[in-house]
Amino acid sequence: xxxxxxxxxxxxxxxxxxxxxGENGAGKSTLIKILTGIHKPDDGEMMFSGNGVQxxxxxxxxxxxxxxxxxxxxxxxDLDVAENIFISHRKRGIWVQWEKMYDDxxxxxxxxxxxxxxxxxxxxxxxxxxxxxxxxxxxSLNVKVLIMDEPTASxxxxxxxxxxxxxxxLKQENVAVLFISHRLDEVFEIxxxxxxxxxxxxxxxxSVEEFSREQLIREMVGREVDQFYATRQKKKLGKRxxxxxxxxxxxxxxxxxxxLHQGEVLGFAGLVGSRRTDVGLALFGIHPNDSxxxxxxxxxxxxxxxxxxxxxxxxxxxxxxxxLGLAMPLSITSNITLPSLKRYLGRFGLVRTExxxxxxxxxxxxxxxxxPNLAHEVxxxxxxxxxKVMFSKWLNxxxxxxxxxxxxxxxxxGAKAEVxxxxxxxxxxxxxILCISSDLPEVLAMSDRVLVMREGRQMGILDGPQATQxxxxxxxxxxxxxxx
Amino acid sequence: xxxxxxxRPEKLRELVLLILIALVLIVFSSVIENYLNAxxxxxxxxSVALMAVLAIGQTxxxxxxxxxxxxxxxxxxxxxxxxxxxxxxxxxxxMLAIFLAVGVGTLMGGINGILVAYCRIPSIIVTLGTMxxxxxxxxxxxxxxxxxxxxxxxxLLDLPSLNLxxxxxxxxxxxxxxxxxxxxxxxxxxxxxxxxxxxxAIGSNPxxxxxxxxxxxxMVLTAFLLCGALAGLTGFMFLxxxxxxxxxxxxxxxxxxxxxVVVGGVNIxxxxxxAFGAFLGAVLIDLLENSLIRWxxxxxxxxDALLGLLILISVATDSVIMKRFQLYWARKxxxxxxxx
Numbered sequence: 064x065x066x067x068x069x070x071x072x073x074x075x076x077x078x079x080x081x082x083x084x085g086e087n088g089a090g091k092s093t094l095i096k097i098l099t100g101i102h103k104p105d106d107g108e109m110m111f112s113g114n115g116v117q118x119x120x121x122x123x124x125x126x127x128x129x130x131x132x133x134x135x136x137x138x139x140x141d142l143d144v145a146e147n148i149f150i151s152h153r154k155r156g157i158w159v160q161w162e163k164m165y166d167d168x169x170x171x172x173x174x175x176x177x178x179x180x181x182x183x184x185x186x187x188x189x190x191x192x193x194x195x196x197x198x199x200x201x202x203s204l205n206v207k208v209l210i211m212d213e214p215t216a217s218x219x220x221x222x223x224x225x226x227x228x229x230x231x232x233l234k235q236e237n238v239a240v241l242f243i244s245h246r247l248d249e250v251f252e253i254x255x256x257x258x259x260x261x262x263x264x265x266x267x268x269x270s271v272e273e274f275s276r277e278q279l280i281r282e283m284v285g286r287e288v289d290q291f292y293a294t295r296q297k298k299k300l301g302k303r304x305x306x307x308x309x310x311x312x313x314x315x316x317x318x319x320x321x322x323l324h325q326g327e328v329l330g331f332a333g334l335v336g337s338r339r340t341d342v343g344l345a346l347f348g349i350h351p352n353d354s355x356x357x358x359x360x361x362x363x364x365x366x367x368x369x370x371x372x373x374x375x376x377x378x379x380x381x382x383x384x385x386x387l388g389l390a391m392p393l394s395i396t397s398n399i400t401l402p403s404l405k406r407y408l409g410r411f412g413l414v415r416t417e418x419x420x421x422x423x424x425x426x427x428x429x430x431x432x433x434x435p436n437l438a439h440e441v442x443x444x445x446x447x448x449x450x451k452v453m454f455s456k457w458l459n460x461x462x463x464x465x466x467x468x469x470x471x472x473x474x475x476x477g478a479k480a481e482v483x484x485x486x487x488x489x490x491x492x493x494x495x496i497l498c499i500s501s502d503l504p505e506v507l508a509m510s511d512r513v514l515v516m517r518e519g520r521q522m523g524i525l526d527g528p529q530a531t532q533x534x535x536x537x538x539x540x541x542x543x544x545x546x547x
Numbered sequence: 548x549x550x551x552x553x554x555r556p557e558k559l560r561e562l563v564l565l566i567l568i569a570l571v572l573i574v575f576s577s578v579i580e581n582y583l584n585a586x587x588x589x590x591x592x593x594s595v596a597l598m599a600v601l602a603i604g605q606t607x608x609x610x611x612x613x614x615x616x617x618x619x620x621x622x623x624x625x626x627x628x629x630x631x632x633x634x635x636x637x638x639x640x641x642m643l644a645i646f647l648a649v650g651v652g653t654l655m656g657g658i659n660g661i662l663v664a665y666c667r668i669p670s671i672i673v674t675l676g677t678m679x680x681x682x683x684x685x686x687x688x689x690x691x692x693x694x695x696x697x698x699x700x701x702x703l704l705d706l707p708s709l710n711l712x713x714x715x716x717x718x719x720x721x722x723x724x725x726x727x728x729x730x731x732x733x734x735x736x737x738x739x740x741x742x743x744x745x746x747x748a749i750g751s752n753p754x755x756x757x758x759x760x761x762x763x764x765x766m767v768l769t770a771f772l773l774c775g776a777l778a779g780l781t782g783f784m785f786l787x788x789x790x791x792x793x794x795x796x797x798x799x800x801x802x803x804x805x806x807x808v809v810v811g812g813v814n815i816x817x818x819x820x821x822a823f824g825a826f827l828g829a830v831l832i833d834l835l836e837n838s839l840i841r842w843x844x845x846x847x848x849x850x851d852a853l854l855g856l857l858i859l860i861s862v863a864t865d866s867v868i869m870k871r872f873q874l875y876w877a878r879k880x881x882x883x884x885x886x887x
Contacts, residue, residue, distance in 0.1 A: 120760070121757075121758050121760065122759075122760030125759075125760065137752065137754065137755035137758055138752065138755065139747070139748045139751040139752045139755055139756070139818070140751055140752060140818070141747060141750070141751040141814070141818035141819040142744070142747055142748060142751055142818075146744060146748075150744065150745070150748050150759060151759040151760065156741070157740050157741055157742070158739055158740060158741075159738070159739045159740065159741060159743075159744055161739075
């Protein structure tokens, strides 16, 4: 197993707002889980107000005064605002004093400058208000360290301002705020100090004045350029296969425009919440777009269902093998032929198992699926082999456009290299490939061009030499408006 | 709009139920001659006395996102068990008999609760299993014999017709008063104790409840224990009311209790509802049943169909009402927050 965090050090002072930045998989979530007592570290120590502490549960973290609020607040939807604030209080006795509770809740919220009906059930509140409730709850529990994990990701500008006001107020009251965000503007606006994480390691901690934006991005991505880089070469592209104009879907993405050619790999880069997967899901008809134009081979098409997408020659390989990708209890063979089962039907509509088997055999040899036999349960294969089965399954539909969503997630280095080779091979054979990946070196190695998204918007398409880790990350964090 | 400002969904539901009950009374009194009389009240209240107690137990379980399908068998078993004991030891103290019923019910509820909370088996499976098991236990224990009224002590047989207060021919009987006490008690527990509020919290968002440090498993077990205890009490009331107890005693009570709970506005997905609502649900169901029987002479099968229909309607309206309600709160909030 890979290590999520290595010798991580972090110091938080009361009365500071400390930003934690890093790209996907840098170890931010793991760190938060350790700080809030959900996970236990294998090694190392934690000091709280000068005393060594060990936390075995989230309750113990709470008792110390460490609380966290998340992008998706953890409220009790059926309980009202005041109850949500006070539900964790132990010292209020057996009996609920409703009027006193409403008064207290009102006081806490108005001290925060929030106007909320304390009697309203939490289910009807906006995300921002739910977060306010969570903050009020933390304050009422005498919070000393408040962790805000991407709290602004789903908020409007006005709501972000409100949240920052509250954060500054907490700072004045000597609370230590740990602020995690993918938005650089916000980090520079609110933070006193910034800590950069990369690949589970602590890279640097400095005060905000000592950081320039360029330097921050460099430190976030600055890993060794790896071997794949060299193998990328400029190819001559074939004719245009897919063309997308002003593709939008409410509450997901808007204004996506790109062309995809035969033999081209178009990389989709962006941070968590950039909505890349939603574009993939729309092109495959799972969550169709609301507006915009999709052209396939110069023909305007409307993709309203996965079936329609498959008929048009589009395949989508999901990032979530377990939930959306494979039927785990079924055999390798059944999984591979599942989307194209129609081709295997014989007389009376029965499946011709012999021809199914020969197809599976073919893919087993072509993609080097390691398995004792093809009747083997897919759920028992390794991640890499499962990925190959998923590949086979969609290749067998003979797609013109192949959308790959995180094709190497959760598989080991060897399998990763095999998958990369496979993608390259398919492109060389003329397939048009759209590759969504959070792994920056992978995107750079695989793609002819890279489309960068940020919070549902297309930030730009980087071509050949323009595409570097720094330029992608700048766009992904909202630094540059539009690249040339 | 101000009138419903402080109303939670369950309050709204209670109000709607009260109106519905009034409507049923008005409609049937116009089609049935001499409908509103003391007999109707006495009959419906005698039947509601049992069902409301059972439904409140069910409410505790449903609030935690679970369900107890074994309550009918628990009612049957405790009724028979206590009846059998009483016919053998006729001088047993009445309080002891009640404790015995509640104790046996609690034990059976505890088995359900442990399997659900600690062995993590879905409650619908567990209680479907124990529904059959408890029933078979009754068959074995009874040897297919019947508890007969003639063998029961006098005080028990007099209990159902024992009146605490009478207005003319309108009788407030002791079983009904017992039920009212249970309703009030559990209404208070759910609304005004931290235990009650945590029960709502767990059903509302189990993950968040765990994060908040609640002992989810123990709470679920407690809900099942209470449900079993109340089913045991219902078993005792069943014995008092009917006297003759066969192996089929209490069959169908599980469905009826779930119906009362759901019609009473307790969310089948947990987190909202009230004891008073469950009581009103039981009243509405029994009132409709009684009235329809008198009006159309409908058969037992039609009564089941009616139950099913009521469940469907109330769950459907629930989701519609909830959506409306949430929209309303959201709009209200948008209005009250300052514009930029």
